[in-house]
Amino acid sequence: MKILKRYIFSLIVLFVTLIITSIDFNSGKSIINIAVDSFKQMISVLPPIMLLLGLLDIWVPRETMLKYMGENSGIMGIILAIIFGSVAAGPLYAAFPITAVFIKKGVKFSNVMIFLGAWCTTKIPTLLFELSALGYKYTFTRMFVNLPFIIILGYLIEGLLKEEDLKEIYKN
Known part of the structure; x- marks a missing residue:
């Protein structure tokens, strides 16, 4: 139950995205493309930041x-x-x-x-x-x-x- 509470917002967004996709496929596809692009951007930025943070923390x-x-x-x-x-x-x-x-x-x-x-x-x-x-x-x-x-x-x-x-x- 604690995990469900922690990810409730993400689950709601996923559910709404599925509803939008079922109503208008192109809009749903656009939502998913934006989410994937944002995730790619985040993945490209966070590893170097985390590396620098580790060095800051130690040095x-x-x-x-x-x-x-x-x-x-x-x-x-x-x-x-x-x-x-x-x-x-x-x-x-x-x-x-x-x-x-x-x-x-x-x-x-x-x-x-x-x-x-x-x-x-x-x-x-x-x-x-x-x-x-x-x-x-x-x-x-x-x-x-x-x-x-x-x-x-x-x-x-x-x-x-x-x-x-x-x-x-x-x-x-």
Whole structure:
């Protein structure tokens, strides 16, 4: 029963897909093609991420992470979180295993949130595309508007969480 509960959403999606396919075969085929393409993309991205995570977990001691991105890291932790998020490659779902390692290593929760915000909005490949397609004025305006809000939201999220919630996050 626990397995069924865990995969209930996937089973519902599968059931709905089967219904759609039985009503309109081309729509069902399109749904399946999109799902297969998404799965292929995910499989191509996750193994290198997992390899890098394993290396990060082994090569970077917890004390080093605490020193540079931990509770007393100050501006250095914020800068490193933004840099790590900006040089990242891949879709957002690839960032979540990295955040899990950061939490395991004791990275301050606001820095974890800043990392996620930077991953979403300041990635270098995205900036290069924006520069070529939308121009430097738009790109740098967006960057200078986004960066302060990423930092503010990181601290706001950490501040809104109760102490026991944070402890539970770090425990799990």
